[in-house]
Amino acid sequence: MREINDRFDGARVLADLNALRAIGAYKTGVHKPTFSEPHLRSLGWLAERLPEAGLAAAIDGIGNVLGTSAKAGPKLLAGSHLESQNHAGWLDGPLGVIYALEAARVINTDPAINGAVEVASWCDEEGHFGSFLGSRSFVGTVTEADIDAARDRSSGRTMRQALSDAGFAGRPRLQAEPGRHIGYLEAHIEQGDALESSGLKIGVVTSIVGIWQYRIAFTGEQNHAGTTRMAVRKDAGLALARFCVAIDDSFPALCGPRTVWTTGRITLEPGAPSIIPGRAEMLFQIRDDNPEVIARLEQHLQHMAAEATAQGRCGVAVERIRTGAPAKMTSAFQDAIEAASAAGAEGKSVRMPSGAGHDAQILATIMPAAMLFVPSIGGISHHWTENTADADIITGAAVFVETCHRLLTQAVAAR
Amino acid sequence: MREINDRFDGARVLADLNALRAIGAYKTGVHKPTFSEPHLRSLGWLAERLPEAGLAAAIDGIGNVLGTSAKAGPKLLAGSHLESQNHAGWLDGPLGVIYALEAARVINTDPAINGAVEVASWCDEEGHFGSFLGSRSFVGTVTEADIDAARDRSSGRTMRQALSDAGFAGRPRLQAEPGRHIGYLEAHIEQGDALESSGLKIGVVTSIVGIWQYRIAFTGEQNHAGTTRMAVRKDAGLALARFCVAIDDSFPALCGPRTVWTTGRITLEPGAPSIIPGRAEMLFQIRDDNPEVIARLEQHLQHMAAEATAQGRCGVAVERIRTGAPAKMTSAFQDAIEAASAAGAEGKSVRMPSGAGHDAQILATIMPAAMLFVPSIGGISHHWTENTADADIITGAAVFVETCHRLLTQAVAAR
Numbered sequence: 001m002r003e004i005n006d007r008f009d010g011a012r013v014l015a016d017l018n019a020l021r022a023i024g025a026y027k028t029g030v031h032k033p034t035f036s037e038p039h040l041r042s043l044g045w046l047a048e049r050l051p052e053a054g055l056a057a058a059i060d061g062i063g064n065v066l067g068t069s070a071k072a073g074p075k076l077l078a079g080s081h082l083e084s085q086n087h088a089g090w091l092d093g094p095l096g097v098i099y100a101l102e103a104a105r106v107i108n109t110d111p112a113i114n115g116a117v118e119v120a121s122w123c124d125e126e127g128h129f130g131s132f133l134g135s136r137s138f139v140g141t142v143t144e145a146d147i148d149a150a151r152d153r154s155s156g157r158t159m160r161q162a163l164s165d166a167g168f169a170g171r172p173r174l175q176a177e178p179g180r181h182i183g184y185l186e187a188h189i190e191q192g193d194a195l196e197s198s199g200l201k202i203g204v205v206t207s208i209v210g211i212w213q214y215r216i217a218f219t220g221e222q223n224h225a226g227t228t229r230m231a232v233r234k235d236a237g238l239a240l241a242r243f244c245v246a247i248d249d250s251f252p253a254l255c256g257p258r259t260v261w262t263t264g265r266i267t268l269e270p271g272a273p274s275i276i277p278g279r280a281e282m283l284f285q286i287r288d289d290n291p292e293v294i295a296r297l298e299q300h301l302q303h304m305a306a307e308a309t310a311q312g313r314c315g316v317a318v319e320r321i322r323t324g325a326p327a328k329m330t331s332a333f334q335d336a337i338e339a340a341s342a343a344g345a346e347g348k349s350v351r352m353p354s355g356a357g358h359d360a361q362i363l364a365t366i367m368p369a370a371m372l373f374v375p376s377i378g379g380i381s382h383h384w385t386e387n388t389a390d391a392d393i394i395t396g397a398a399v400f401v402e403t404c405h406r407l408l409t410q411a412v413a414a415r
Numbered sequence: 416m417r418e419i420n421d422r423f424d425g426a427r428v429l430a431d432l433n434a435l436r437a438i439g440a441y442k443t444g445v446h447k448p449t450f451s452e453p454h455l456r457s458l459g460w461l462a463e464r465l466p467e468a469g470l471a472a473a474i475d476g477i478g479n480v481l482g483t484s485a486k487a488g489p490k491l492l493a494g495s496h497l498e499s500q501n502h503a504g505w506l507d508g509p510l511g512v513i514y515a516l517e518a519a520r521v522i523n524t525d526p527a528i529n530g531a532v533e534v535a536s537w538c539d540e541e542g543h544f545g546s547f548l549g550s551r552s553f554v555g556t557v558t559e560a561d562i563d564a565a566r567d568r569s570s571g572r573t574m575r576q577a578l579s580d581a582g583f584a585g586r587p588r589l590q591a592e593p594g595r596h597i598g599y600l601e602a603h604i605e606q607g608d609a610l611e612s613s614g615l616k617i618g619v620v621t622s623i624v625g626i627w628q629y630r631i632a633f634t635g636e637q638n639h640a641g642t643t644r645m646a647v648r649k650d651a652g653l654a655l656a657r658f659c660v661a662i663d664d665s666f667p668a669l670c671g672p673r674t675v676w677t678t679g680r681i682t683l684e685p686g687a688p689s690i691i692p693g694r695a696e697m698l699f700q701i702r703d704d705n706p707e708v709i710a711r712l713e714q715h716l717q718h719m720a721a722e723a724t725a726q727g728r729c730g731v732a733v734e735r736i737r738t739g740a741p742a743k744m745t746s747a748f749q750d751a752i753e754a755a756s757a758a759g760a761e762g763k764s765v766r767m768p769s770g771a772g773h774d775a776q777i778l779a780t781i782m783p784a785a786m787l788f789v790p791s792i793g794g795i796s797h798h799w800t801e802n803t804a805d806a807d808i809i810t811g812a813a814v815f816v817e818t819c820h821r822l823l824t825q826a827v828a829a830r
Binding site: 190191192193194209211213222223224225226227228229230232235237238240241242244245248252258259260261262263264265266267268271272273274275276277283285287354355356357379380381382383 | 657771
């Protein structure tokens with residue numbers, strides 16, 4: 001191991017991350033929506049760096065950047081994404097890409113190591129145009145019709161137009177070559193405060209949680225807010241408020257240790273100050289990595305709705321509109337990250353699920369996959385103040401490079 | 416009294432109301448937004464009818480229709496409005512105009528009666544362009560700049576454009592002639608179920624309640640709905656739901672007998688399914704005719720907000736954005752309606768406040784004013800199914816005509 005840690009360069013990792021931060025800078029973060037000028041410049045920046053790691057660079061027909069190695073031996077795929085949410089943080093995405101680049105620089109140029117790290121930047125992980133379009137294209141589940149239909153949710157620009165504007169139109173879309181990779185490794189900021197609040201440095205991701213989403217609709221009777229007595233009202237908005245509170249009061253006794261639930265949107269109809277809402281709707285989301293927990297909570301939701309309909313003044317209907325698919329991370333890969341943490345992070349690691357979605361869940365559908373997290377200061381995410389201490393960034397990089405080396409060495413040994 | 420009741424024609428009242436219903440019909444109701452083609456046609460229809468009642472008709476520069484009498488003696492002003500809410504009922508407005516027309520037909524053409532009823536149709540009572548613009552123009556509180564600024568809340572068409580399209584641009588705006596009228600009388604459907612549920616026929620309006628409106632804002636912390644643990648969330652939407660429920664649980668012990676309160680609009684920011692709302696806002700309204708009740712409830716709201724801020728995870732701020740001005744109806748006029756009800760409605764009347772706003776509250780700022788209600792079937796209002804039994808419409812008209820006669824007779828006697 002000594003030779004790897006000797007040649008790994010933490011200062012180079014920080015310099016690269018800061019170079020990407022300077023492209024599309026916004027306050028201390030960045031603003032790089034998918035296919036924006038700074039995003040495209042970041043893709044070009046990466047493509048120019050890849051040869052330093054002995055990789056041939058390509059940007060494909062959906063904006064994925066892929067660096068491929070001609071070196072003999074096993075290949076590990078590693079990466080993340082370069083676009084950002086609007087006015088968001090500098091590390092969400094670039095961290096995993098630069099860790100992969102650093103691992104490739106250290107490993108691919110070392111003739112003593114059998115095998116190579118190949119680097120990927122997946123396009124549009126942040127979902128400006130769709131859901132994981134880049135990584136899904138690579139695993140083969142995006143059709144040309146899907147691309148025809150995709151539009152930027154902010155500007156309305158079609159994906160076809162954006163690809164044409166970027167000069168990517170007509171290029172082939174690269175797809176995974178069956179059997180080429182021993183697996184996929186991705187690093188990311190935690191986006192929560194679990195590591196920081198426990199003084200830990202590395203999160204060994206056990207699974208990426210599934211997202212279940214529900215439309216909960218309340219039907220009352222629209223009426224005049226001045227002339228309708230309180231005793232005869234059927235106020236759908238009030239029924240919704242009571243349901244929200246009832247969820248929050250009853251879920252803790254039924255949920256799993258890391259279940260989270262969120263009411264992100266509420267609509268009252270017609271939404272006028274002088275009209276009692278006749279209809280109300282909430283978008284409700286539950287995340288967990290255990291479908292049994294979800295089944296229990298969903299049954300409880302339906303029970304609450306039936307009870308509210310029977311005993312209250314309004315009808316309540318719960319409709320599932322998105323079904324989660326938790327992705328288990330490969331356990332041998334988790335072991336490798338943990339072992340590398342023992343060496344490079346004083347053993348300050350913990351196994352934990354990822355509450356956020358990542359490209360690793362898409363890659364996991366076709367190959368072994370794993371993720372490691374570094375701490376987020378204050379747990380802040382999707383905001384320009386998102387940050388990680390420089391020392392923690394370097395520790396994470398060291399563990400990442402070490403993990404890549406271990407996975408390739410194990411693959412050689414297993415052959 | 417006998418001669419009045421003999422000459423009053425209930426069938427003519429129903430025929431006129433149905434003639435107006437046929438203009439801009441929508442299902443069993445009407446769709447006549449202010450300055451729409453059917454609304455303008457309805458104004459023209461009324462202007463053509465007024466001479467039958469011995470009135471000179473004018474449509475003024477804001478779309479008010481006014482019928483003035485050259486007859487000697489006291490003048491009583493009576494009316495309501497002809498535009499409707501979108502896809503709404505046939506009687507909300509036209510009932511009061513046709514009652515006024517019928518009273519004028521019976522009284523003005525009778526040389527034995529000293530005095531006359533003058534008929535008004537106030538423009539835009541329903542607030543498509545503003546708040547009581549027609550009646551407020553008549554009492555002198557609408558400036559030219561107010562008209563410059565007014566726009567149709569649905570289409571965005573300016574009031575200036577609408578007045579020009581209607582051919583009313585450049586006409587003078589008629590204003591109340593000081594001392595001309597002994598007062599103002601308006602009939603309206605109740606828009607609630609108080610009369611129907613008690614088997615009563617006439618509501619003698621004691622006051623028009625004031626509307627107090629509040630913006631209640633909740634400040635939490637926007638964060639990722641997947642990575643932020645429940646224990647550390649500051650969910651502004653959840654704080655709002657708890658506040659709504661707390662209002663509904665605590666107001667009944669503090670409110671007056673007819674207080675009503677409504678949360679008509681809720682906004683969560685940013686309103687995305689995967690983001691914990693960092694900010695939330697509700698539009699909250701209280702109506703009552705007693706400012707002391709409102710003061711007590713407002714103090715309670717502020718107390719609740721301070722307590723929630725101190726003990727909960729989010730900040731809560733209550734801001735009053737509209738202050739109500741309850742309008743007392745003239746008590747001698749109430750007595751006249753009650754006496755007329757004893758004669759024309761078997762005494763089936765009750766004194767009650769109006770929960771809805773009406774032009775009478777504007778006229779009440781410059782002259783004695785009163786209102787009478789007829790029952791609404793099922794209390795339905797602002798919906799095309801709004802209705803009143805034909806027999807109740809006729810009873811209401813008889814009481815209205817009788818009240819006009821009594822008020823004029825009293826005025827003569829008092830001179």
